Amino acid sequence: MYRTWAGIRARQLLAALRELLPVDLYGFIPDHEATELWYSVQLEVELCCQSQVPLLGLSTDIRQCFNRLPREPLLLLAKHVGFPSYILRPWQNFLGSTERRFLIRGQVGEGIRSSAGFAEGCPLSPVAMVLADWAFHVYMAAFAAPARALSFVDNLSCMAHTPARLVHAYGVLSCFTDMLGLPLDADKTFVWATAPRDRAALQCLGHPVVDAVRELGGIMSFGPRVRNSALKDRCNALCPLWSALRRSRAPGHIKLLALPVKFWARALHGVAGCPLAEAEIAQLRASATAALRIRPGGSAPNYD
Numbered sequence: 001m002y003r004t005w006a007g008i009r010a011r012q013l014l015a016a017l018r019e020l021l022p023v024d025l026y027g028f029i030p031d032h033e034a035t036e037l038w039y040s041v042q043l044e045v046e047l048c049c050q051s052q053v054p055l056l057g058l059s060t061d062i063r064q065c066f067n068r069l070p071r072e073p074l075l076l077l078a079k080h081v082g083f084p085s086y087i088l089r090p091w092q093n094f095l096g097s098t099e100r101r102f103l104i105r106g107q108v109g110e111g112i113r114s115s116a117g118f119a120e121g122c123p124l125s126p127v128a129m130v131l132a133d134w135a136f137h138v139y140m141a142a143f144a145a146p147a148r149a150l151s152f153v154d155n156l157s158c159m160a161h162t163p164a165r166l167v168h169a170y171g172v173l174s175c176f177t178d179m180l181g182l183p184l185d186a187d188k189t190f191v192w193a194t195a196p197r198d199r200a201a202l203q204c205l206g207h208p209v210v211d212a213v214r215e216l217g218g219i220m221s222f223g224p225r226v227r228n229s230a231l232k233d234r235c236n237a238l239c240p241l242w243s244a245l246r247r248s249r250a251p252g253h254i255k256l257l258a259l260p261v262k263f264w265a266r267a268l269h270g271v272a273g274c275p276l277a278e279a280e281i282a283q284l285r286a287s288a289t290a291a292l293r294i295r296p297g298g299s300a301p302n303y304d
Contacts, residue, residue: 006094007123009087014127020081021130022137027153028126037152038218044148044159048194049224056166056198057159057222058207059215060173060189062182065154066125067117070180071095074131081131091124116181129153136176144172152216163201166191170205192222219274228274235267235280238287245291255292263288 011030018029024040026032041057048055062068079088098119099111118125133151140149140158147160147169156173160166170191177184190208193199199209212227213220221227241263245255267284268276 005090010123010127013083013087013124014130017081017130017134021134022141022149024148024150025130025133025137027133027151027155028130034152034216035218037150037155037157038216038220040150041157041159042218042220045194045222048161054161054193054195054198055159056161056163056191056193056202057157058166058170058173058189058191058205059155059157059213061185062154062156062177063185065129065182066120068182069118069128069132070116071118071128072115073180074128074135077131077135078127094122095119132180132182135180136173139176140169140172143175144169149173155216163193163198166202167205194223217269219271221274226275228276231268231271231274231276232280234269235276235284238263238267238284241266242287242291246293252292252294259288 014028015030018031021029024037026034026036045055047053075088075092095118096113099113100117101111102109118128133153136151136156137149140147144158144165147158147165149169150157150159156177158166158169158173160169174184186207190210190213191202191205192210192213193202199211202209211222211225212230213222214230219228219231245258245263248255263284
C-alpha cells in the first residue's frame with residue numbers, strides 16, 4: 001500500500017520539480033538521463049579545444065549515498081520548497097519507524113533506528129536524492145561561481161577554466177558533502193584538463209589526472225585526441241562469449257536474437273559519444289558470423 005502511494009506521489013513531485021531544477025541536474029528527472037551529462041562535458045571540451053580556451057574538471061562519487069543521506073535537513077528542504085503535509089507526514093512516519101537489522105555470525109540483531117538514510121526501493125528516496133543534488137547546485141552557485149556544477153544522482157562534477165577556480169570548486173564541494181555527512185569515494189575521484197600545464201598543476205589535489213575515462217556509461221576524452229581504448233577493450237572482451245555462442249545448441253534464430261541484447265549491448269555501450277573505427281565493427285561482424293556458422297564460401301560479414 002505504501003509503495004503504491006509513494007510511487008504515485010514521487011512521480012507527481014518529480015514532474016512538478018522538473019521546471020524548477022538547475023539545467024545540469026539530471027538524475028531521476030523525467031526525460032533526462034546520464035547520457036546528457038557526458039554529452040555536456042564532451043561538447044564543452046570540444047568547444048574549448050577548438051577555441052584554444054583551457055578547460056579543467058573533476059568528478060567524484062558519494063559512498064553508499066542512500067544509506068547516508070541525512071533526513072532532517074532534506075525533509076526541511078522539502079517543506080521549504082512546498083511539499084504538501086499530506087506527503088511529508090506519511091513519509092516522515094515511514095522513515096521514523098524503519099528499523100535496520102544486521103546479520104552477525106548467523107544471528108539477526110535487534111532493530112536499530114537512525115536519523116540518516118533513505119530506503120533503497122522506496123519510490124520517494126529518489127526525491128530525497130534530487131533535493132540533495134538541488135542543494136549541491138545552489139551551494140556551488142553561491143560559493144564557487146563561475147565554476148559549472150553537474151550532477152547525476154550520487155555523481156558530482158565540476159568544470160572551470162583555471163586551476164585555481166577548479167581547486168576552489170573542489171573545496172566548496174567537499175565542504176558541502178562534509179556538511180551533510182556524505183563521504184566522497186576517493187577511488188572514483190579524478191581530475192582532468194585540456195592543457196598539459198594545467199594537468200601538471202592539478203597534481204596538487206592528490207587525485208588521478210586522466211585524459212580519458214569511462215563515466216556513467218560514456219567513454220569520455222578530455223583533450224583534442226579522442227581515446228577509445230576502453231571501448232576497444234569491451235569489444236575484445238567478447239571472445240569467451242563468442243566461444244559460448246559457437247558451442248550453444250540453441251536454434252539459429254534464438255542465437256540471432258542474442259546478438260543485440262547481449263553482444264552488441266555489451267561491446268558498444270557508450271559508442272554514441274565515442275567514434276569507433278569501421279575495422280572494429282567489421283571484426284565484430286566477422287566474429288558473429290563465425291560463431292553462428294553462417295559464412296558460406298565467398299560471403300563477407302561487412303554488410304550494412
